[in-house]
Amino acid sequence: MPETLPRSHTSICECEEHLLTFYSFPPVMHRYIRSTNAIESFFSNVRQRTDQIGAFTTETSCLTIVWATMQDIHLPRIPVS
Structure with a gap:
């Protein structure tokens, strides 16, 4: 050590x-x-969406759901001054 x-x-x-x-x-x-709140929130949203589907037939179908989830997230603007 x-x-x-x-x-x-x-x-x-x-x-x-x-x-x-x-x-x-x-x-x-x-x-x-x-x-890490934004990251944790993102993974929570992805988990919610993918759990509803259960099993994916292809990797592409899974990535499509993850992409769609990303498109639906609205992050607050960070104040820069």
Whole structure:
């Protein structure tokens, strides 16, 4: 276990720019970016639609339902100031 700590530290330091991208956005947007509510809501909507169908005959028919669900979602506008 202790030998993994230096590797973890090195990995974090190498990716620091990507890990802290969140802070380059205006503070008003932080709560929208860090929240997974939109993602969880999307998966919940897809699950509701696909559960009603039960079984799909092809992968394309499943993807069609997922696409249709995506088209029906209306996300709130994020205030940028």
